[in-house]
Amino acid sequence: MAKLRKFAAYRNVERPYTRRSKFKQKSFVRAIPAMNIVRFDMGNPNKQFSHTLELKSKSALQIRHNALESARQSSNKVLEAVLGKTLYHMKIMVYPHHILRENPLASGAGADRMSTGMKMSFGKSISVAARIREGQTIVRVKINKPHLKLARTALKRFSNKLPCSYSIVETENKPAAAN
Numbered sequence: 001m002a003k004l005r006k007f008a009a010y011r012n013v014e015r016p017y018t019r020r021s022k023f024k025q026k027s028f029v030r031a032i033p034a035m036n037i038v039r040f041d042m043g044n045p046n047k048q049f050s051h052t053l054e055l056k057s058k059s060a061l062q063i064r065h066n067a068l069e070s071a072r073q074s075s076n077k078v079l080e081a082v083l084g085k086t087l088y089h090m091k092i093m094v095y096p097h098h099i100l101r102e103n104p105l106a107s108g109a110g111a112d113r114m115s116t117g118m119k120m121s122f123g124k125s126i127s128v129a130a131r132i133r134e135g136q137t138i139v140r141v142k143i144n145k146p147h148l149k150l151a152r153t154a155l156k157r158f159s160n161k162l163p164c165s166y167s168i169v170e171t172e173n174k175p176a177a178a179n
Helices: 065-083 145-160
Strands: 041-043 051-057 061-064 088-092 098-102 124-132 137-143 166-172
Touching (some): 041 065, 051 145, 061 065, 061 098, 065 124, 065 137, 065 145, 137 145, 145 166
Antiparallel strands (some): 041 088, 051 137, 061 124, 098 124
């Protein structure tokens, strides 16, 4: 399998240019790569919880789908091991829509027969990424008060797998009014 290009090549949020047309000759994006994220909702979404913790981005950037899946697995493992599947609800709030492209240039012997240089250099799609704005919520965890420390640990582990820096914001949910 080919090695992934460094994240620094795709970190900046720039104007996306991906043309999809119903006319094949005018469409530049040939195929959209498969996304690795298995689940966006984990735990029990139907239960009411007393507190909500959110992981918010401190800067605008792009995050690859494989980084989001890796972070999801590690943080969900922390919560599920202690609480089971019913005492929390974790939801990934971003979706990787943006298609990342690469124009591979070969160097070395025989390179002139493989690559065309910068002629028609739109690039082939290699991955997808989520575009994140400053202050946007990446993941939300709903949990009861006794388990707040565990949820903070899980979100800290989530942020360690992602590029850039993040802040954890805690809010207390108001109980629903009984009529």
